[in-house]
Amino acid sequence: MKKSLQDLREVAVNAILSAPGAEELEALRIQYLGKKGALTKLLKMMGKLDPEERPAMGQLANQVRAEVENAIEKRRNELNEMMLKMRLEAETLDVTMPGKTAAVGHEHPMYIVLDEIKDIFIGMGFEILDGPEIEQSEYNFTKLNTDEGHPAREWSDTFYLTEDSSILLRTQTSPMQIRAMETKPLPIRMLAPGRVYRKDEVDATHSPMFHQIEGMVIDKGVTMADLKGTLDAVMKKLYGEDTVTRFRPHHFPFTEPSCEMDVQCHKCGGKGCPTCKGEGWIEILGAGMVHPKVLEGCGIDTSVYSGWAFGMGLERLAMRRFKISDLRLIFENDVRFLEQF
Numbered sequence: 001m002k003k004s005l006q007d008l009r010e011v012a013v014n015a016i017l018s019a020p021g022a023e024e025l026e027a028l029r030i031q032y033l034g035k036k037g038a039l040t041k042l043l044k045m046m047g048k049l050d051p052e053e054r055p056a057m058g059q060l061a062n063q064v065r066a067e068v069e070n071a072i073e074k075r076r077n078e079l080n081e082m083m084l085k086m087r088l089e090a091e092t093l094d095v096t097m098p099g100k101t102a103a104v105g106h107e108h109p110m111y112i113v114l115d116e117i118k119d120i121f122i123g124m125g126f127e128i129l130d131g132p133e134i135e136q137s138e139y140n141f142t143k144l145n146t147d148e149g150h151p152a153r154e155w156s157d158t159f160y161l162t163e164d165s166s167i168l169l170r171t172q173t174s175p176m177q178i179r180a181m182e183t184k185p186l187p188i189r190m191l192a193p194g195r196v197y198r199k200d201e202v203d204a205t206h207s208p209m210f211h212q213i214e215g216m217v218i219d220k221g222v223t224m225a226d227l228k229g230t231l232d233a234v235m236k237k238l239y240g241e242d243t244v245t246r247f248r249p250h251h252f253p254f255t256e257p258s259c260e261m262d263v264q265c266h267k268c269g270g271k272g273c274p275t276c277k278g279e280g281w282i283e284i285l286g287a288g289m290v291h292p293k294v295l296e297g298c299g300i301d302t303s304v305y306s307g308w309a310f311g312m313g314l315e316r317l318a319m320r321r322f323k324i325s326d327l328r329l330i331f332e333n334d335v336r337f338l339e340q341f
């Protein structure tokens with residue numbers, strides 16, 4: 001019995017002190033000190049001893065138990081310390097290492113220009129509106145005084161979404177004129193930027209998707225002079241005080257009279273150069289007084305109210321502003337190009 005206890009102590013303490021991890025240590029604890037453990041088994045044999053031997057054996061057994069427990073406690077502390085040390089080593093942070101800079105993007109050049117234009121118009125009391133790119137022909141054409149059979153409605157130019165030509169991808173932002181007049185109280189001062197779609201082949205100046213900015217004012221006593229004055233002031237704010245504009249007569253079904261506005265070429269000052277294709281002027285937008293038929297179609301009393309509207313191409317403004325020569329660069333989103341702005 002004595003020998004068994006002493007052997008057990010030796011084997012157990014050795015095993016415990018070299019346990020490689022917490023799990024193994026717990027297994028050893030159960031193996032030696034558990035209810036069905038080795039020590040318990042030995043203690044059960046105490047009954048078979050001579051009575052005078054028992055106290056000494058009991059004492060030895062208690063001693064062995066205490067030593068095994070101490071060994072477990074000691075190893076547990078060692079293992080905890082080792083774990084902590086390993087963790088600290090794995091998590092060392094070298095504060096002298098250079099940091100990783102996160103690549104921060106920035107606004108697309110076209111949206112930089114759009115924001116500038118919005119700011120200018122908001123400063124003049126305009127409200128920014130947003131509308132659907134999938135539009136009814138009714139709004140894209142009919143209510144804009146563009147009847148069936150008008151060449152602008154050709155299938156060859158327009159992305160129709162239904163066989164009966166009733167739904168399409170809007171070809172212009174002008175349907176926003178109608179949507180504003182039908183829903184907003186008068187007077188109206190609105191700016192509606194957005195995507196438009198036409199069946200154009202992609203080249204340096206064309207894309208089947210591009211952006212327009214529609215603007216419209218409806219109020220009492222609004223005249224063509226307001227249109228000219230406002231758009232001239234906007235161009236001066238956008239391109240500088242020395243910017244020169246001119247208005248040429250034009251035709252749109254939904255404005256009367258209609259005009260196009262040109263800005264004098266910044267490169268040659270109007271003499272003619274490659275940038276303006278020898279014209280001296282660059283076309284910027286279409287505009288006009290909102291046609292009385294369009295106003296009346298929206299329930300507006302033309303004996304009291306009148307208005308003007310314009311539509312300009314955003315890509316063209318951005319290209320001019322940043323001297324970008326090819327429209328495709330704006331949509332390809334090559335970071336080497338975008339990073340320049």
Ligand code: PHE
Pocket residue numbers: 171172173174252255286287288309310311312
């Ligand atoms: N929607 C016309 C276009 O796309 C531009 C325009 C807008 C003209 C408003 C007059 C008034 O060409």
